[in-house]
Amino acid sequence: MLIKLTGGIIYDPANGIAGKQQDIYIQDGKIVNPPSDAVVTQEYDIRGKIVMAGAIDLHSHIGGGKGNIARILMPENHRLDAVAHTDITRAGTGHAMPSTFTTGYRYAEMGYTAAFEPAVLPINARQAHMEMGDTPIIDKGGYVLMGSDDYLLRMMVAKKDQKAINDYMAWTLQAAQGIGIKVVNAGGINAFKFNQRRLDLDEKNPHYPVTPRQILKTLATAVQELGISHPLHVHGSNLGIPGNDETTLNTIEGIEGLPMHLTHIQFHSYGTEGDFKFSSGAARIAEAINKNKNITVDVGQIMFGQTITASGDNMRQFANHKLANPNKWVCMDIECDAGCGLVPFKYRDQNFVNALQWAIGLETFLLVEDPWRIFLTTDHPNGAPFTTYPHLIRLLMDRSFRNDMLATIHPEAQKMTTLGSITREYTMEEIAILTRAGAARLTGLVGRGSLGVGDFADITVYSENSDREAMFSTPDYVFKDGNLVVKDGKVVKVTWGTTHVVRPNYDASVEKDLKDYFDRYMTMKVGNFKISDDEITEDGRGSLTVHPLKGAAI
Amino acid sequence: MIEITEVPSPFCGIGTDDLSIQVEGLSLKVSANGCAVNTPAFEQAMTDLQPRINGEEVSLSEAVNHAAELLKNANQPVIGGCATDVNGMRALLELADKNGAVVDNVNFVGARRNFLAMQDSGWMNTTLAELKNRCDVLLIVGTDLESFAPRFFERYLWNQESMFLEDTSARQIIYLGKAPSGAASTSPNGKKAQVLPCSNEDLPQVVAVLRALIKGKIIAATEVGGIAIADLQAIANTLKAAQYGVITWAAGALVYSQAELTVQTICEMVKDINDNGTRCSGFPLGGKEGDQTANQVCGWTTGYPARMRFSSGMPEYDPHLYDSNLMLANGEADVLVWVQAFNAAIVPPKTDKPTIVLGRSGMTFEKEPEVFIPIATPGIDHAGHAYRLDNVVAIRLKKLRDSTLPSTAEVLSAMTQAL
Numbered sequence: 001m002l003i004k005l006t007g008g009i010i011y012d013p014a015n016g017i018a019g020k021q022q023d024i025y026i027q028d029g030k031i032v033n034p035p036s037d038a039v040v041t042q043e044y045d046i047r048g049k050i051v052m053a054g055a056i057d058l059h060s061h062i063g064g065g066k067g068n069i070a071r072i073l074m075p076e077n078h079r080l081d082a083v084a085h086t087d088i089t090r091a092g093t094g095h096a097m098p099s100t101f102t103t104g105y106r107y108a109e110m111g112y113t114a115a116f117e118p119a120v121l122p123i124n125a126r127q128a129h130m131e132m133g134d135t136p137i138i139d140k141g142g143y144v145l146m147g148s149d150d151y152l153l154r155m156m157v158a159k160k161d162q163k164a165i166n167d168y169m170a171w172t173l174q175a176a177q178g179i180g181i182k183v184v185n186a187g188g189i190n191a192f193k194f195n196q197r198r199l200d201l202d203e204k205n206p207h208y209p210v211t212p213r214q215i216l217k218t219l220a221t222a223v224q225e226l227g228i229s230h231p232l233h234v235h236g237s238n239l240g241i242p243g244n245d246e247t248t249l250n251t252i253e254g255i256e257g258l259p260m261h262l263t264h265i266q267f268h269s270y271g272t273e274g275d276f277k278f279s280s281g282a283a284r285i286a287e288a289i290n291k292n293k294n295i296t297v298d299v300g301q302i303m304f305g306q307t308i309t310a311s312g313d314n315m316r317q318f319a320n321h322k323l324a325n326p327n328k329w330v331c332m333d334i335e336c337d338a339g340c341g342l343v344p345f346k347y348r349d350q351n352f353v354n355a356l357q358w359a360i361g362l363e364t365f366l367l368v369e370d371p372w373r374i375f376l377t378t379d380h381p382n383g384a385p386f387t388t389y390p391h392l393i394r395l396l397m398d399r400s401f402r403n404d405m406l407a408t409i410h411p412e413a414q415k416m417t418t419l420g421s422i423t424r425e426y427t428m429e430e431i432a433i434l435t436r437a438g439a440a441r442l443t444g445l446v447g448r449g450s451l452g453v454g455d456f457a458d459i460t461v462y463s464e465n466s467d468r469e470a471m472f473s474t475p476d477y478v479f480k481d482g483n484l485v486v487k488d489g490k491v492v493k494v495t496w497g498t499t500h501v502v503r504p505n506y507d508a509s510v511e512k513d514l515k516d517y518f519d520r521y522m523t524m525k526v527g528n529f530k531i532s533d534d535e536i537t538e539d540g541r542g543s544l545t546v547h548p549l550k551g552a553a554i
Numbered sequence: 555m556i557e558i559t560e561v562p563s564p565f566c567g568i569g570t571d572d573l574s575i576q577v578e579g580l581s582l583k584v585s586a587n588g589c590a591v592n593t594p595a596f597e598q599a600m601t602d603l604q605p606r607i608n609g610e611e612v613s614l615s616e617a618v619n620h621a622a623e624l625l626k627n628a629n630q631p632v633i634g635g636c637a638t639d640v641n642g643m644r645a646l647l648e649l650a651d652k653n654g655a656v657v658d659n660v661n662f663v664g665a666r667r668n669f670l671a672m673q674d675s676g677w678m679n680t681t682l683a684e685l686k687n688r689c690d691v692l693l694i695v696g697t698d699l700e701s702f703a704p705r706f707f708e709r710y711l712w713n714q715e716s717m718f719l720e721d722t723s724a725r726q727i728i729y730l731g732k733a734p735s736g737a738a739s740t741s742p743n744g745k746k747a748q749v750l751p752c753s754n755e756d757l758p759q760v761v762a763v764l765r766a767l768i769k770g771k772i773i774a775a776t777e778v779g780g781i782a783i784a785d786l787q788a789i790a791n792t793l794k795a796a797q798y799g800v801i802t803w804a805a806g807a808l809v810y811s812q813a814e815l816t817v818q819t820i821c822e823m824v825k826d827i828n829d830n831g832t833r834c835s836g837f838p839l840g841g842k843e844g845d846q847t848a849n850q851v852c853g854w855t856t857g858y859p860a861r862m863r864f865s866s867g868m869p870e871y872d873p874h875l876y877d878s879n880l881m882l883a884n885g886e887a888d889v890l891v892w893v894q895a896f897n898a899a900i901v902p903p904k905t906d907k908p909t910i911v912l913g914r915s916g917m918t919f920e921k922e923p924e925v926f927i928p929i930a931t932p933g934i935d936h937a938g939h940a941y942r943l944d945n946v947v948a949i950r951l952k953k954l955r956d957s958t959l960p961s962t963a964e965v966l967s968a969m970t971q972a973l
Contacts, residue, residue: 065945065946067854068850068853068854071853071854071857071858072669072672072673072849072853072857072858072859073672073673073676074673074857075673075857075858075871078857078858078869078871079870079871082868082869082870083868084866084867084868085651085652085864085867085868090648090651090855091651091856091864091867091868091869092855092856092857092868092869093856093857093858093868093869097857098857099854099855099856099857099869100854100855101855121946123683123946123947124946124947124948126939126947126948126950127850127946127948130640130851130854130939130948131854134644134854134855150687150717154717192833193684193688193798193833194833195797195831195832195833207718318678318828321825324676327675328672328673328674328675328676329676330672330676330677330678330679331678331679332678332679332680332681332946333679333680333681333684333835334680334681334684334946335681335682335683335684335946335947336683336684336687336717337683342676520715521683521686521687521715521716521717522683523569523682523683523686523709523710523947524562524569524571524947524949525560525571525572527560528560528562528571528949528950531950532950535939535950538937539641539644
């Protein structure tokens with residue numbers, strides 16, 4: 001089977017192509033050179049249409065226990081968005097936290113072909129993989145959450161050397177089948193179990209004399225030394241607290257040049273100016289990002305409407321529970337490993353704080369100069385469901401639309417943002433970097449997010465439309481591994497994506513101390529904790545793709 | 555004979571995974587760390603190997619086709635029991651989606667008390683390892699914990715070492731409502747649990763008063779449900795002074811009308827304690843007959859826990875309406891599929907409607923079902939996954955022996971294919 005896409009306008013930043021008309025050939029799931037003799041079995045005439053690689057969401061809560069608590073907590077939210085089955089697709093529900101099948105279909109229908117769960121608790125990793133295993137079409141992967149686990153903190157207090165910590169982290173990463181390491185409110189989830197209600201960057205955990213700054217440095221060092229492509233994925237301290245822009249700046253400085261990804265930076269860019277003691281720190285933060293090339297960010301844009309916040313940061317979720325709308329919420333302490341918190345939110349454009357949060361996210365997008373170091377997220381579902389991405393893209397690409405929206409939000413918030421004076425509009429190429437090439441590069445995916453010969457044929461084709469929201473909502477065609485899975489914005493074929501992982505080396509003797517720890521303090525045997533490959537592949541649909549370490553030969 | 559160690563159990567709900575089991579052909583013997591729940595569940599002999607239609611032995615494909623025919627002609631099929639592993643539930647939900655069936659877990663009437671409270675106001679809960687390492691005060695409400703899980707105290711409270719307690723035997727155990735049936739709650743150094751008994755009937759009032767005391771309200775009465783207010787005040791003070799208090803209950807044990815309000819009072823009380831500056835967590839007990847597994851898989855597949863329907867092509871949830879027993883009794887359902895891979899003693903409800911049973915080998919019936927398919931037991935006959943009671947940890951079940959029985963997933967998928 002040889003497929004030809006004829007005459008599309010290609011945006012492939014990974015290969016330096018921006019708006020060039022070029023044919024693409026697909027064979028056996030991959031992009032191939034124009035064959036000299038083979039007969040084209042299927043041709044798609046896409047002359048004048050925009051072609052990009054399939055989009056990649058590097059931070060979206062699609063799989064794991066907290067997401068399932070979020071689903072079960074909000075039946076009234078699903079009732080508004082029930083999805084019937086078709087001949088080829090399964091029934092399900094949206095809206096804020098959709099069911100797994102619906103998640104896969106909706107991502108594909110927007111032209112996305114991969115999404116990464118950013119908070120896989122090692123002890124809950126089986127569930128994360130089982131949920132992602134029931135998420136069709138798209139590829140997936142997870143960042144393994146560390147930094148509030150008692151084992152690591154005990155190692156730090158015992159002054160174990162970096163090598164020992166690296167071994168433990170690599171072992172955990174493999175046991176939980178992840179592609180990166182995440183830290184959430186470093187040490188804070190742990191401190192909350194000792195009844196600490198807030199933990200600043202240089203404050204010691206009440207039980208373990210270590211600070212978040214030390215934890216971040218230790219983890220980021222390990223990620224670099226282990227050769228994990230994705231930098232340490234950091235959900236910072238003091239989420240949502242006015243004045244946390246200082247914390248964020250200190251966090252950037254404290255990492256001392258090591259690669260670090262600051263996630264949902266919008267929630268960490270708040271100042272304390274103005275009548276309401278709440279202001280935008282976006283300009284200061286963007287300046288720091290522009291200056292520090294080791295830093296990457298995703299935004300965690302909020303959108304107005306009902307959603308639910310789902311986070312590992314139960315310290316901050318507990319602190320925000322009085323904002324729950326509707327008024328119900330869940331917090332959990334989890335297995336001397338981490339925790340989670342679920343707080344429904346209704347972001348309102350006539351609420352000063354929410355309106356300014358919206359503006360802060362957009363300011364950040366527009367003030368960070370290098371599109372390779374910023375990524376398009378809503379921290380699904382925390383800022384908004386991922387289905388709002390096309391609207392967000394329009395806000396970025398269309399200044400007059402953006403200013404029309406700005407004119408409708410809380411008037412005091414309008415006065416507190418510079419958004420109206422920012423003239424930048426994202427180009428098509430930049431959108432392709434944020435949502436494809438950059439995301440693939442930052443997660444270390446080989447052969448994804450780009451359209452070169454030999455790359456996997458994950459391809460999205462859009463009709464040019466000046467209404468960018470409409471354009472990015474309904475691609476004409478989406479190909480996943482060479483299969484046409486979406487036509488005119490609707491799923492036409494259901495396939496199953498792979499699970500991306502990395503496997504840095506570790507000294508096998510690390511398991512000796514872990515066995516002892518599990519036997520004494522945990523509730524399962526260490527052998528039963530590790531997730532075997534067949535747990536992901538035995539259903540006949542799932543597969544694992546192991547990516548090379550940084551600097552390793554491909 | 556071979557011996558397999560570190561065997562996880564899908565039966566007890568508390569995720570014990572330290573059993574040793576001797577395997578000789580099809581027969582199993584628990585040689586270490588058994589209990590009154592797990593040992594008989596693992597050791598049960600395999601008696602049925604062949605499917606039956608109206609009592610006559612048939613091939614698997616005949617049984618599957620007959621079942622599919624019944625489902626095809628049904629107006630409103632219901633799938634009850636739902637006691638199986640993750641892959642079994644996946645296949646069950648696919649069949650239900652395609653067939654427009656109601657899905658209803660066997661323990662839902664009990665679990666509903668938790669879901670109604672949780673979906674109305676939420677909760678703050680914890681998991682077993684936190685309890686094991688941190689809990690210094692455990693309040694047990696309305697439940698005989700040791701008959702629920704015989705090894706709970708041994709594994710999670712009287713453990714020799716803990717990371718954050720100097721002496722685990724100093725933990726304070728308090729029973730409110732039901733008294734313990736044995737002495738498992740007596741600490742290794744001989745300290746007995748405090749027991750404040752009352753009837754289930756009085757429990758809502760007693761718990762409400764305890765919450766009021768925690769919130770600092772003044773109570774005029776001197777006793778409630780036979781319990782002195784002073785004793786409840788002492789519990790309130792203990793919880794407020796605890797390092798890491800835990801309040802546990804088994805929703806299935808709270809068998810009285812509107813018990814969900816008691817669950818809600820407990821959960822709100824936990825939040826009150828946290829809001830007032832002390833850590834405290836809830837700990838709902840469950841995890842038997844695959845209930846957590848059913849609710850989890852149904853949760854991610856449909857957005858709802860395991861009492862919902864696909865009758866109109868899309869998931870719909872109602873914790874009251876889609877009660878399979880009531881639907882059968884009212885004539886709203888016309889075919890029953892009963893799935894019970896773990897427990898041969900839990901048989902389908904009595905009904906005159908055609909019944910298809912996928913049951914653990916050895917299940918006996920007062921009335922032979924139209925179709926009976928003996929299925930493999932997850933964690934014995936095949937590998938799989940099951941959820942523990944704390945709803946976070948999925949355990950990896952092991953295959954212990956070679957049997958010819960098909961898994962739940964294989965049978966249900968074959969039925970979906972045959973539709």
